[in-house]
Amino acid sequence: xxxxxxxxxxDAADGPFELDVNCEIEEGSFVSLYGPSGAGKTSLLRMLAGxxxxxxxxxxxNGEVWLDTENKINIPPQKRAAGFVFQDYALFPNMNxxxxxxxxxxxxxxxxxxxxxxxxxALTGLRDKKIQMxxxxxxxxxxxxxxxARKPKxxxxxxxxxxxxxxxxxxxxxxxxxxxxxxxxxxxIVSHDLTEISRLTSKTLFLKNGKVEKFTDPSExxxxxxxxxxxxxxxxxxxxxxxxxxxxxxxxxxxxxxCSEEDVKDLQKGDEIEISFKDAPGFLRKL
Amino acid sequence: MIDFAPIxxxxxxxxxxxxxxxxxxxxxxxxxxxxxxxxxxxxxVVCSLPLVLPPTVIGFYLLLxxxxxxxxxxxxxxxxxxxxxxxxxxxxxxxxxxxxxxMVHPILSGFNxxxxxxxxxxxSLGKTKFQTLIHVLLPNIKPSLLSGIVLTFAHTIGExxxxxxxxxxxxxxxxxxxxxxxxxxxxxxxxxxNIYAAILVGISATILFLLYFSNRKLREVKFL
Numbered sequence: 001x002x003x004x005x006x007x008x009x010x011d012a013a014d015g016p017f018e019l020d021v022n023c024e025i026e027e028g029s030f031v032s033l034y035g036p037s038g039a040g041k042t043s044l045l046r047m048l049a050g051x052x053x054x055x056x057x058x059x060x061x062n063g064e065v066w067l068d069t070e071n072k073i074n075i076p077p078q079k080r081a082a083g084f085v086f087q088d089y090a091l092f093p094n095m096n097x098x099x100x101x102x103x104x105x106x107x108x109x110x111x112x113x114x115x116x117x118x119x120x121x122a123l124t125g126l127r128d129k130k131i132q133m134x135x136x137x138x139x140x141x142x143x144x145x146x147x148x149a150r151k152p153k154x155x156x157x158x159x160x161x162x163x164x165x166x167x168x169x170x171x172x173x174x175x176x177x178x179x180x181x182x183x184x185x186x187x188x189i190v191s192h193d194l195t196e197i198s199r200l201t202s203k204t205l206f207l208k209n210g211k212v213e214k215f216t217d218p219s220e221x222x223x224x225x226x227x228x229x230x231x232x233x234x235x236x237x238x239x240x241x242x243x244x245x246x247x248x249x250x251x252x253x254x255x256x257x258x259c260s261e262e263d264v265k266d267l268q269k270g271d272e273i274e275i276s277f278k279d280a281p282g283f284l285r286k287l
Numbered sequence: 288m289i290d291f292a293p294i295x296x297x298x299x300x301x302x303x304x305x306x307x308x309x310x311x312x313x314x315x316x317x318x319x320x321x322x323x324x325x326x327x328x329x330x331x332v333v334c335s336l337p338l339v340l341p342p343t344v345i346g347f348y349l350l351l352x353x354x355x356x357x358x359x360x361x362x363x364x365x366x367x368x369x370x371x372x373x374x375x376x377x378x379x380x381x382x383x384x385x386x387x388x389x390m391v392h393p394i395l396s397g398f399n400x401x402x403x404x405x406x407x408x409x410x411s412l413g414k415t416k417f418q419t420l421i422h423v424l425l426p427n428i429k430p431s432l433l434s435g436i437v438l439t440f441a442h443t444i445g446e447x448x449x450x451x452x453x454x455x456x457x458x459x460x461x462x463x464x465x466x467x468x469x470x471x472x473x474x475x476x477x478x479x480x481n482i483y484a485a486i487l488v489g490i491s492a493t494i495l496f497l498l499y500f501s502n503r504k505l506r507e508v509k510f511l
Contacts, residue, residue, distance in 0.1 A: 051407050077410040084411040090404035094426035103422065104412040150413060 001027055002154065002186055004067075006047050006057035010210065012038045019043055019054075019210035025188070025203075027062060030180050032197040032218065033190045035207035041190045044207070045156050048188070049084045050077035061153055061186075083147030085157045089139045091131045097142050098127040104149035117145040120179055137168035141175065148183065155180075157189040161196065166252070173199055194222055230275040237264045248273065289482050292459050293467035298490075300375075300463060301443040304382040305390075308439050309432075311383070312390035317420065319391070320398035334391045342385060346452025349381050353453060371453075378454045378461050385449045389438040397431025398424065430505040437498040441491050 005022040019040040025031055033041045046052040048059060050066070053074065059067040066075045091100055101114055118124045121141040131139065140160055147155060157176075161169045173196060180187055180200075191197050197204055198218050206214040206221055214221055232250035237259075239245075245258045246267075257275065267273065315334065319327050337345060353371035354360045363369045371377030401424060409419040425432065447465040454461030456470055464483050471480035 049407075049411055051410075077407070078413050078415065080411075082411060084408065086404045086408060088402060088404055090402065090408035092405065092409075092423050092427070094423070103409075103414075146408075146412065 001025070001063075002061045004048065004057070004059040006044065006054040006059070008043070008047070008052075008054040008057070010040060010043055014038070017210050021205075021207070021210075021212055023205060023212065023215060025186060027186055028184045029203060030187045030189070030201045032201035032204045033188060033207060034192070034197060034204050034221075035213070039207040040210045041207055042158055045084075045158050045188065045190055048154065049082050049156055050075065050080050051084075064153075081150065081153040083150060083152035083155045085140070085143050085147050085155070085160045087159045087162060089136075089143045091139055091142055091146070093131050095131070096127070097123060097129050097131070097134070100131065100142055101146050101149050104146050113149065117148055120182065121145045121175060135168070137164050137172060140164060140172060144175070144179065148179065148185075151183075153186065155185050155187040157187065159190050159192070162192070169193075169196070176200055194218075198222070232273050232275055234264075234267045234271045234273050235269060237267070248275070250275075289479050290458075290467075293462050293464045293483065294486055296375075296459065296462065297444055297464040297487075300378060300382055301440045303379055304386055304443045305436055305440045307379070307383050308386060308390040309436060312387070312394055312435060312439075313420075313425070316391050316394035316398055317424075319395055335388050337385050338388045342446070342448025343452055345385055346381065346449040349377070349384070349449070350453045353377050373453070373455050373457060373461060375460050378450060378463075381449045381453050382443050382446060385446060386439045386442045389442045390435040393431045393434035393438065394428065397428030400431075401427060430502050433498065433501060433505065437494055441494045444487060444491060444494075 002025040003023070006019065008019045009016055010019050017040075021040075021044055033044065035041055043052060047054050047057070047067075054067070054069065056069050057067055058069070059065070061081075065073055066080050067073060092103065095103060098114060098118070101117055105113065115124075118127055121144055123138070123141055123145060126134065126138060131142070134142065143160070161172055164172065176187075176189075177200060179185075189196075189200065191200075201218060204214075204216065204218045204221050205212060206216075230250055232248040232255070235247040235249055235254065237244060237246050238256075243258060244261050244264060245256050246264055248255050248257060315330070319331060319334075350372060351357055352359045353363075355364050355370060355372070360370070360372065363371065369376065371380065405423055405427070406419055409423045410416075414422070445465065446463070447469070450461065450463055450466055451469075454463070454466070456462040456466045462470075464487055468480050468483045468487070471477070471483065
């Protein structure tokens with residue numbers, strides 16, 4: 001079991017706000033952090049890793065206290081068994097793939113673990129390659145392997161797949177899933193991608209303005225009126241008799257959606273729109 | 288026959304100054320690169336003053352400080368039996384202060400160019416700040432380190448005002464090449480002055496050439 005309660009005043013673009021989060025996470029579960037940008041997701045993750053100190057707070061992971069501001073306990077990031085995967089990978093350019101992973105391990109640690117990590121992340125053939133020679137997806141695999149090399153109790157992933165193209169992303173999600181089931185590690189991932197959230201995680205912590213809006217099953221969150229909207233690009237409108245249908249582009253596919261004349265009368269080709277499946281008619285809205 | 292002692296003395300001074308400043312400059316630049324406070328701002332001002340002050344001003348204050356009639360000079364002489372004015376050690380201290388910005392600035396901008404996630408990643412992998420500095424940060428700012436070393440070396444070779452004020456021209460002790468050029472011209476030995484001057488031009492040009500050449504090689508390694 002992992003428990004944390006954290007309170008910190010943060011400065012955002014639209015003024016200061018208070019991050020106030022209380023949560024209990026079951027050992028070995030995969031949790032996603034979701035919410036609008038500026039809600040404090042990354043700050044929360046950084047506090048768990050020890051990069052950022054909360055004003056008041058307590059973090060306990062599997063019975064170990066990492067932070068307790070009341071009793072002046074603050075274990076530094078070096079001593080917290082937390083692996084962190086950064087959005088920009090943060091690999092060391094002066095080391096090759098294997099050395100990046102070895103750097104994370106104790107001198108007397110078994111070299112077998114390197115081979116194993118290279119294998120689970122499908123990097124065995126690239127072990128001697130320089131970091132600069134790798135693609136984004138390959139770099140993020142190295143970052144994952146490196147974060148796991150210390151056998152952390154907690155794996156923190158800060159939008160790890162946001163800079164990676166679609167095909168590679170699906171591939172890496174599969175790797176993440178197999179790593180999670182193989183090592184049974186508690187993992188928290190910051191993500192905006194609903195597919196990713198539904199695919200990887202069993203629970204979603206929905207953060208809004210620094211507060212926990214909901215902590216629940218992803219399907220419940222997204223299909224119970226919270227996010228039953230679709231973002232799309234408006235392409236054109238067709239009229240058959242008195243029926244209007246809009247052609248829209250979403251998720252790389254073109255959809256034909258029936259709509260009312262009212263919906264489409266102000267729309268131009270290329271406009272970003274939001275399609276709501278709740279309050280039809282009038283469900284196309286310009287953003 | 289021309290005396291090569293001033294050239295050797297110049298190289299010796301530049302070499303020692305560079306080594307000392309390399310060891311001093313890294314911790315100063317590292318400290319300055321982490322956050323902001325009033326002490327750091329003051330340190331930055333002090334580190335940059337030698338860039339804007341006439342060398343004679345620095346030399347003048349150092350001379351006052353080193354003088355055996357001043358309190359600091361007297362303290363050194365009474366307790367450690369050291370006299371810094373008109374000595375090689377005094378010259379070395381003067382050079383270190385005078386060339387400080389040429390070491391600190393390139394290294395500082397090197398540290399600032401690194402993404403902070405590198406340091407955080409290293410911390411989350413259990414490495415201490417010192418291990419992170421040695422194994423992660425310094426190897427990734429090699430062009431900046433090289434710039435600091437080369438600029439400091441070249442700048443010390445070109446030093447004149449500070450040396451003149453606190454060193455004078457004691458042969459083999461403080462008579463560096465730039466002073467020798469001046470002395471030879473004053474004695475109307477244009478031939479000797481010409482040789483010293485040409486050697487200085489040759490050394491400085493070679494050093495700068497090596498810097499720009501190797502920096503181009505090093506900069507091919509880029510962050511993605």
